[in-house]
Amino acid sequence: MDKELQIDLQRVPKHVAIIMDGNGRWAKGKGMSRIFGHKSALTAVRESIETAAKIGVEAITLYAFSTENWKRPKLEVDALMSLLINSLKKELKTFLKNDVKVNAIGNIDTLPSNAQKTLSEVKELTKNNKRITLTLALSYGAREEIVNAIKNISKKVVNNDLNLQEINENTINNHLYTFNLPDVDLMIRTSGEKRISNFLLWQMAYAELYFTNVLWPDFRQEHFYDAIIEYQNRERRFGKTSEQITE
Numbered sequence: 001m002d003k004e005l006q007i008d009l010q011r012v013p014k015h016v017a018i019i020m021d022g023n024g025r026w027a028k029g030k031g032m033s034r035i036f037g038h039k040s041a042l043t044a045v046r047e048s049i050e051t052a053a054k055i056g057v058e059a060i061t062l063y064a065f066s067t068e069n070w071k072r073p074k075l076e077v078d079a080l081m082s083l084l085i086n087s088l089k090k091e092l093k094t095f096l097k098n099d100v101k102v103n104a105i106g107n108i109d110t111l112p113s114n115a116q117k118t119l120s121e122v123k124e125l126t127k128n129n130k131r132i133t134l135t136l137a138l139s140y141g142a143r144e145e146i147v148n149a150i151k152n153i154s155k156k157v158v159n160n161d162l163n164l165q166e167i168n169e170n171t172i173n174n175h176l177y178t179f180n181l182p183d184v185d186l187m188i189r190t191s192g193e194k195r196i197s198n199f200l201l202w203q204m205a206y207a208e209l210y211f212t213n214v215l216w217p218d219f220r221q222e223h224f225y226d227a228i229i230e231y232q233n234r235e236r237r238f239g240k241t242s243e244q245i246t247e
Contacts, residue, residue, distance in 0.1 A: 003225035007055060011232050013185030015059040016052055017200055017207070020044070022191030022215030035079040037217060042087060044219040046094070051224045053098060053132040059181050060134055063199050067107065067141035081111065084138070085118045092122055099131035105177035106140030135181065142201035149175035178203055186231045188224075190216045208234055 020041060027037030045062065052060045065080060088102075095102055102122050111119070119138075152175050156162035162171070173179060184200055184207040192213040196204065210227045212219075 003222055003229065004055075006229050007225065008232055009056055012056045012228065013208075013231055014057065014182045015061070015184045015186075015203075016057050016227075017061040017063070017184045017187045017204065018048060019063045019187070019189040019193075019197060019199055020216040020219075021189055021193055023217060025191065026215040026217045034076055038076075038080060038083055040217040044216050045087075046091070047221050048219065048224055049100065049132070049134055050098065051221045053100065055228065057132060060132060061105075061137060061178075061181070061184070061200070062135070063137045063140070063197075065106075065138045065140070066198065067139055067144055068198070070110075070139070081115050084136075085115050088118050088122045092125065095122070095126050095129065095134070099129045100126060101129040101131075101133045102126045103133050103135040103180075104138055105135055105145075106138045107144065108138060110139045133181065135178070137199065140177075140199075142198045145177055146172075146202060172202065176202060183207070186210060186227065188212070188227045190214050190219050206236070208236065 023037035023041050024034040025037075026040070027034050030036075048062075049060060064084070069080075070077065094100070102119075104119055104123065108116060108119070119136075149172055153162065153167060153171060157164050157167075178200070181203075184204045187196065187200075187204055187207045188210045189195070190212055192211065194211050196209070200207075208231050210230055212223060212227070214223050
């Protein structure tokens, strides 16, 4: 049976987050450099976005570059930044054609100025698109995000702009990079690793976690469908019993 036909379009996750892992190992297996692996992963990115939009996912967030990734060799970091710039320019027409809104989260100020400029331009040109929101997590770390949120909330309390007793989950949500996005429903990680690696820790509190051995450059539409089907076969209880969910 066609995998697409197995999907219940009424129960598609609103927000899918992906840890795109395995580029280096994929390249090494072919006797090529890690940079070759990163460049070869663009098809997986494109197919994931298109497939998500096709079935009605509202938001997709890709872990493109973590705060820890700055520790990698300078040659690789420079190549990744160059790839980011070139990919955004190349895919802009596709974003506009497919009604994709581009967003970014993370410590964007630490990116090279030309990367910041290109990112800002693409965000501006796609800001009115509504079919799906593509969020790129760049120079992103969830712990840093939460620390920054706490600092900003604390400043408001000190300045009497916020009452301590009024702080709740919504307060924290509104001070995160993802304040304009729904919580993550499904997190996909490729390459067989079973970690969340400092990615959207608050937002994934109730997310379904899906791990696949497929290396990211090989990830295609059928693999995205596999994750969605697995998601829909799980019972999401949010603390309730199975009987309560059934009722």
